[in-house]
Amino acid sequence: MMRQIVTETVLESSKASEDKTKSSHLQCYWFPTSVGFGSLLFLTHWLFGEVSIVTRWTVSRYPDHGPMPYPWGCVILLSLATGVVLSVSQSLANNILWWVVGCLSLIGLYWLPTWKAFAYGSILATYTMSIWPEMLDRLTTCPPVKSLLTVMLTYLVEIFFSVWTVAYNFVPGGVYTREHTDYLILCVMVCIGLALFSKRLAPIAMATTQYQTICFT
Numbered sequence: 685m686m687r688q689i690v691t692e693t694v695l696e697s698s699k700a701s702e703d704k705t706k707s708s709h710l711q712c713y714w715f716p717t718s719v720g721f722g723s724l725l726f727l728t729h730w731l732f733g734e735v736s737i738v739t740r741w742t743v744s745r746y747p748d749h750g751p752m753p754y755p756w757g758c759v760i761l762l763s764l765a766t767g768v769v770l771s772v773s774q775s776l777a778n779n780i781l782w783w784v785v786g787c788l789s790l791i792g793l794y795w796l797p798t799w800k801a802f803a804y805g806s807i808l809a810t811y812t813m814s815i816w817p818e819m820l821d822r823l824t825t826c827p828p829v830k831s832l833l834t835v836m837l838t839y840l841v842e843i844f845f846s847v848w849t850v851a852y853n854f855v856p857g858g859v860y861t862r863e864h865t866d867y868l869i870l871c872v873m874v875c876i877g878l879a880l881f882s883k884r885l886a887p888i889a890m891a892t893t894q895y896q897t898i899c900f901t
Contacts, residue, residue, distance in 0.1 A: 713882055714826035715834065720879020721823050722838025723872045728812055729839075730846060731793075731805070735760045738805035742798050750798035763806040767813025777818035778880060786811035787873045794869060819879060838875070842868065 731737055736753030738760050744750050751759075776782055789811060792804030823831060849865050851858035861867070 714831050716875075716878040716882045717819075717822045717826055718831040718834035718879075719838050719875045720877075721819050722835040723842065723875035723879075724812070724815065724819050725835065726839050726842040726846075727790075727872050727876070728816075730842075732760070732764060732809060732812065735764075738793065738809070739802065741793060741805065742801040744798045748798055751802045756802065759802075759806055760809050763809035764813050767810040767816075770810065770814040771817045773814075774818055777815045780881065782811065782814075783873075783877050783880060786815075786876070790869055790873060794865060815876070815880065819876075822879065842872065845871075 731741075735757035739751045739753050739756050742750040770776060786808060789804045789808035793801050793808055795801075796804060823835070845861065845868050846865070848855070848858070848861045849863060849868065851862055853859045853862065
């Protein structure tokens with residue numbers, strides 16, 4: 685009887701400690717995940733809401749205008765489909781080298797001309813779709829209300845900033861943001877990286893079961 689009481693007391697103490705640990709991890713986990721998911725939502729809408737957007741980013745002056753929306757928009761569509769196929773690999777989405785590839789592809793799309801930019805845009809399309817399931821999986825482990833509010837707030841702020849980059853100088857803050865899409869690119873990719881590489885919650889339930897088995901043995 686005494687052994688059972690001691691065991692139950694130890695288990696309750698352990699459970700309280702684990703709940704506290706889980707709560708502290710959750711507070712560190714939900715915010716970067718939500719901000720990263722909002723950034724991914726914005727990136728998908730910003731560049732791949734229509735398959736010809738990437739080709740319009742690559743437009744240059746005469747005589748080489750770069751790829752036309754038709755038929756080269758089909759390449760972007762195929763790249764998006766390739767990303768969906770690759771998304772079954774969780775290890776790929778969590779690979780820091782793959783994230784670096786995504787960063788370089790967005791930088792290349794922004795700074796390089798015509799066909800080189802288009803090639804990088806195709807790689808970015810593959811990268812973007814390949815991390816969607818992993819980001820969704822992480823988001824579903826977060827508190828729903830504050831996580832979704834943070835997602836939408838991040839998404840709206842980045843949409844606002846994407847318009848702010850073409851603001852006239854008399855617009856408040858326009859002198860600092862005009863022609864600075866690079867600031868937005870940096871913010872989007874850093875937020876996605878923080879979400880992907882933030883620590884997941886430990887499997888606490890499994891640890892409790894193992895501890896309980898040891899105590900009763």
